[in-house]
Amino acid sequence: xxxxxxxxxxxxxxxxxxxxxxxxxxxxxxxxxxxxxxxxxxxxxxxxxxxxxxxxxxxxxxxxxxxxxxxxxxxxxxxxxxxxxxxxxxxxxxxxxxxxxxxxxxxxxxxxxxxxxxxxxxxxxxxxxxxxxxxxxxxxxxxxxxxxxxxxxxxxxxxxxxxxxxxxxxxxxxxxxxxxxxxxxxxxxxxxxxxxxxxxxxxxxxxxxxxxxxxxxxxxxxxxxxxxxxxxxxxxxxxxxxxxxxxxxxxxxxxxxxxxxxxxxxxxxxxxxxxxxxxxxxxxxxxxxxxxxxxxxxxxxxxxxxxxxxxxxxxxxxxxxxxxxxxxxxxxxxxxxx
Amino acid sequence: xxxxxxxxxxxxxxxxxxxxxxxxxxxxxxxxxxxxxxxxxxxxxxxxxxxxxxxxxxxxxxxxxxxxxxxxxxxxxxxxxxxxxxxxxxxxxxxxxxxxxxxxxxxxxxxxxxxxxxxxxxxxxxxxxxxxxxxxxxxxxxxxxxxxxxxxxxxxxxxxxxxxxxxxxxxxxxxxxxxxxxxxxxxxxxxxxxxxxxxxxxxxxxxxxxxxxxxxxxxxxxxxxxxxxxxxxxxxxxxxxxxxxxxxxxxxxxxxxxxxxxxxxxxxxxxxxxxxxxxxxxxxxxxxxxxxxxxxxxxxxxxxxxxxxxxxxxxxxxxxxxxxxxxxxxxxxxxxxx
Numbered sequence: 040x041x042x043x044x045x046x047x048x049x050x051x052x053x054x055x056x057x058x059x060x061x062x063x064x065x066x067x068x069x070x071x072x073x074x075x076x077x078x079x080x081x082x083x084x085x086x087x088x089x090x091x092x093x094x095x096x097x098x099x100x101x102x103x104x105x106x107x108x109x110x111x112x113x114x115x116x117x118x119x120x121x122x123x124x125x126x127x128x129x130x131x132x133x134x135x136x137x138x139x140x141x142x143x144x145x146x147x148x149x150x151x152x153x154x155x156x157x158x159x160x161x162x163x164x165x166x167x168x169x170x171x172x173x174x175x176x177x178x179x180x181x182x183x184x185x186x187x188x189x190x191x192x193x194x195x196x197x198x199x200x201x202x203x204x205x206x207x208x209x210x211x212x213x214x215x216x217x218x219x220x221x222x223x224x225x226x227x228x229x230x231x232x233x234x235x236x237x238x239x240x241x242x243x244x245x246x247x248x249x250x251x252x253x254x255x256x257x258x259x260x261x262x263x264x265x266x267x268x269x270x271x272x273x274x275x276x277x278x279x280x281x282x283x284x285x286x287x288x289x290x291x292x293x294x295x296x297x298x299x300x301x302x303x304x305x306x307x308x309x310x311x312x313x314x315x316x317x318x319x320x321x322x323x324x325x326x327x328x329x330x331x332x333x334x335x336x337x338x339x340x341x342x343x344x345x346x347x348x349x350x351x352x353x354x355x356x357x358x359x360x361x362x363x364x365x366x367x368x369x370x371x372x373x374x375x376x377x
Numbered sequence: 378x379x380x381x382x383x384x385x386x387x388x389x390x391x392x393x394x395x396x397x398x399x400x401x402x403x404x405x406x407x408x409x410x411x412x413x414x415x416x417x418x419x420x421x422x423x424x425x426x427x428x429x430x431x432x433x434x435x436x437x438x439x440x441x442x443x444x445x446x447x448x449x450x451x452x453x454x455x456x457x458x459x460x461x462x463x464x465x466x467x468x469x470x471x472x473x474x475x476x477x478x479x480x481x482x483x484x485x486x487x488x489x490x491x492x493x494x495x496x497x498x499x500x501x502x503x504x505x506x507x508x509x510x511x512x513x514x515x516x517x518x519x520x521x522x523x524x525x526x527x528x529x530x531x532x533x534x535x536x537x538x539x540x541x542x543x544x545x546x547x548x549x550x551x552x553x554x555x556x557x558x559x560x561x562x563x564x565x566x567x568x569x570x571x572x573x574x575x576x577x578x579x580x581x582x583x584x585x586x587x588x589x590x591x592x593x594x595x596x597x598x599x600x601x602x603x604x605x606x607x608x609x610x611x612x613x614x615x616x617x618x619x620x621x622x623x624x625x626x627x628x629x630x631x632x633x634x635x636x637x638x639x640x641x642x643x644x645x646x647x648x649x650x651x652x653x654x655x656x657x658x659x660x661x662x663x664x665x666x667x668x669x670x671x672x673x674x675x676x677x678x679x680x681x682x683x684x685x686x687x688x689x690x691x692x693x694x695x696x697x698x699x700x701x702x703x704x705x706x707x708x709x710x711x712x713x714x715x
Contacts, residue, residue, distance in 0.1 A: 272674070
């Protein structure tokens with residue numbers, strides 16, 4: 040991993056971009072030139088990546104030219120426009136949007152689960168949606184050992200998943216509420232302070248949101264389990280950082296919680312926190328700023344003989360976004376595919 | 378309903394007591410003498426019930442003596458000590474704790490679902506837990522028309538379910554977080570501001586909490602469906618008022634969402650809010666201060682041929698507590714059982 044890579048970060052001023060710059064330094068990624076790209080509004084700002092300090096430039100096709108590795112975490116429109124650009128000169132793009140994930144030519148990768156899929160890339164790879172990653176990290180070892188037949192999940196997704204403006208809207212809404220002042224939301228359709236609502240993404244004719252369908256389709260693709268039965272409800276909650284999910288699975292056979300816990304604990308990147316009598320289980324404040332996915336409250340599903348229930352939490356900006364993208368880049372390097 | 382009833386409110390200074398006093402006046406309950414009872418600390422405070430104003434007295438057996446109707450919403454210990462007292466002189470107690478609900482001699486009632494059960498009382502009736510009520514209000518019409526075989530629910534429960542000190546802890550925690558100051562929780566095991574955690578009540582050896590078991594056992598008792606398969610995850614969220622739940626049910630046959638919506642809309646006390654394209658679905662701020670249970674996001678369960686999914690929200694202090702208790706009293710009056 041000695042060869043230095045010219046890296047471009049598209050969306051460098053966003054919440055995920057900020058974490059990615061930290062991780063690039065902390066994980067000693069072999070950086071060559073580093074380009075920080077964002078909208079014209081942010082151009083000129085100086086950002087740090089470890090000891091480096093760079094000036095943010097406006098994103099244009101020209102500004103990206105020749106980059107060996109491009110991380111995109113901006114908007115769907117930006118990902119659509121720039122996702123395939125670097126491939127033209129032999130560069131590789133790792134994209135954080137929902138635009139390319141289900142494209143059959145684009146590997147969708149959680150390295151602990153399906154690292155080998157990176158081999159198939161044609162210059163563009165995707166990371167899953169931040170609510171898919173925690174669930175699929177738990178399903179993978181369970182599916183391998185016990186066979187997962189059906190998944191029912193309800194999520195609790197933090198505002199940082201929406202971005203910086205949403206994070207500020209939560210804080211501003213709380214401030215207004217505490218002061219007894221009115222507050223008009225601009226990012227979300229309803230006030231999020233001291234509230235929550237089951238709408239993330241856009242509604243489809245079948246009553247599901249695009250976010251809910253992401254978990255269904257992405258999980259199947261990552262696990263190579265096209266027939267897996269999955270249904271989910273995705274909910275935005277007034278949490279700053281950290282996505283959680285309550286997950287019920289049906290397995291091929293009855294599985295004791297202790298056996299399931301062992302399978303989960305053996306999974307790289309997954310940490311079991313499950314001593315409920317001592318109030319030890321995953322929660323967003325435990326996961327925020329941490330790399331692993333945390334799982335706990337593993338127990339039998341009272342309503343099904345082969346059922347198992349667990350509770351999973353991750354930092355949606357880290358393993359849910361920036362860290363997964365960087366791990367994919369590291370995997371590409373390791374395999375000589377970058 | 379002309380005869381005036383001597384009413385005692387135990388826990389009059391609590392969040393539920395406050396709502397109950399409002400409802401007693403608003404619903405023109407035929408009040409005779411009204412006694413407001415609480416701990417010694419609160420004695421002497423003056424509280425309003427419509428045009429009436431009364432002084433809070435310290436709760437003692439003596440202070441309760443002769444009351445015709447006693448509402449208790451205090452602690453499990455108070456309910457245990459005082460729950461059967463009024464029956465001695467022919468009075469009736471309606472209790473809001475978890476102490477008596479599963480006692481075979483105590484009717485557990487949601488009047489829209491099992492009003493006739495009030496007939497069986499021996500001086501003590503219970504209302505269900507505030508996370509059971511919304512779910513059972515939806516299950517009842519579905520079970521009647523389509524047969525419910527299995528229920529999987531994940532809850533999103535507000536801090537007002539814990540009480541006044543918890544509501545204040547959420548606000549104080551938010552204030553501290555916004556000011557960048559440290560905050561040590563005293564009511565909850567973890568900070569609740571901008572956080573959430575899957576612990577309500579106490580953990581059982583099987584890994585479930587007492588709160589989760591309440592939904593299982595109480596739902597079966599209210600629906601008279603002892604074999605109904607139910608599993609749930611109960612989660613405390615940083616919401617002020619309003620409990621929500623994502624509920625997956627398996628029915629005897631495939632049911633179209635429109636058909637299910639009609640069954641739900643026909644249920645008294647239940648309001649369908651289900652125009653997601655217009656951001657219209659239940660959420661805590663919609664339900665807070667309202668009497669009905671709100672249900673929406675009704676859709677097929679993608680993971681099961683006979684499956685249906687919905688999202689339900691109620692004001693946990695109203696229909697989740699005070700209103701249900703008062704409706705039971707009204708039902709007793711109507712039937713001449715008070």
